[in-house]
Amino acid sequence: xxxxxxxxxxxxxxxxxxxxxxxxxxxxxxxxxxxxxxxxxxxxxxxxxxxxxxxxxxxxxxxxxxxxxxxxxxxxxxxxxxxxxxxxxxxxxxxxxxxxxxxxxxxxxxxxxxxxxxxxxxxxxxxxxxxxxxxxxxxxxxxxxxxxxxxxxxxxxxxxxxxxxxxxxxxxxxxxx
Amino acid sequence: xxxxxxxxxxxxxxxxxxxxxxxxxxxxxxxxxxxxxxxxxxxxxxxxxxxxxxxxxxxxxxxxxxxx
Numbered sequence: 001x002x003x004x005x006x007x008x009x010x011x012x013x014x015x016x017x018x019x020x021x022x023x024x025x026x027x028x029x030x031x032x033x034x035x036x037x038x039x040x041x042x043x044x045x046x047x048x049x050x051x052x053x054x055x056x057x058x059x060x061x062x063x064x065x066x067x068x069x070x071x072x073x074x075x076x077x078x079x080x081x082x083x084x085x086x087x088x089x090x091x092x093x094x095x096x097x098x099x100x101x102x103x104x105x106x107x108x109x110x111x112x113x114x115x116x117x118x119x120x121x122x123x124x125x126x127x128x129x130x131x132x133x134x135x136x137x138x139x140x141x142x143x144x145x146x147x148x149x150x151x152x153x154x155x156x157x158x159x160x161x162x163x164x165x166x167x168x169x170x171x172x173x174x175x176x177x
Numbered sequence: 178x179x180x181x182x183x184x185x186x187x188x189x190x191x192x193x194x195x196x197x198x199x200x201x202x203x204x205x206x207x208x209x210x211x212x213x214x215x216x217x218x219x220x221x222x223x224x225x226x227x228x229x230x231x232x233x234x235x236x237x238x239x240x241x242x243x244x245x
Contacts, residue, residue: 039183039184039187039231042187042188042191043227043228043230043234045191046191046194046224049191049198049224050197050221050222050224050225050227051220051221052220053220053221054221056201056202056213056217057201057214057217057218060205060210060214060217061210063210153206174207174209175207
């Protein structure tokens with residue numbers, strides 16, 4: 001094998017013996033799919049995968065600087081009977097949420113965008129469960145965890161406080177339970 | 178480090194990076210930003226390891242060709 005034309009060894013016009021083999025019907029494929037190319041692709045894939053996480057960490061660092069523990073009044077507790085629910089937005093107007101007074105008398109609140117495809121979830125009083133009607137996703141009303149259907153992640157939990165009969169949202173937890 | 182070890186290391190970095198991408202996205206969606214930075218850091222280090230191992234493999238591979 002010659003050492004000439006090292007840079008262009010995988011090109012058709014190379015002077016490399018391997019490239020200029022006669023009677024090589026699969027010459028094009030031999031040049032394209034070989035051991036060296038395979039490892040180069042593998043290394044490239046590894047590097048690409050590694051660097052693909054960088055935008056997430058940049059966004060995460062930007063997110064860490066943001067505070068979202070604003071205290072917001074949701075409504076009066078006496079206007080929300082057991083087995084009823086009401087909607088509100090927290091922490092921004094683009095984050096729909098649901099406050100549920102369960103049949104057991106507990107007060108729970110979650111962001112109401114389904115973790116599958118963002119459809120709004122509703123409280124189904126008869127079964128004491130949160131339902132996403134788009135693809136029949138069900139969430140446990142007591143902890144927001146998915147119990148049936150396509151959703152895989154829990155609903156973000158909104159921390160609430162009751163003070164003088166008024167319900168306040170005080171924070172949000174994405175991973176809980 | 179011989180060529181075989183280079184192959185092994187590159188494939189180990191692929192495995193590590195696939196797992197780290199998955200964990201990074203999961204943590205990002207869960208707003209666990211501290212973990213996002215950790216997993217992303219591991220992933221970037223792994224990518225650099227893959228790159229330098231690849232350079233080493235290339236040196237060995239084509240040095241061998243020159244000797245022939």
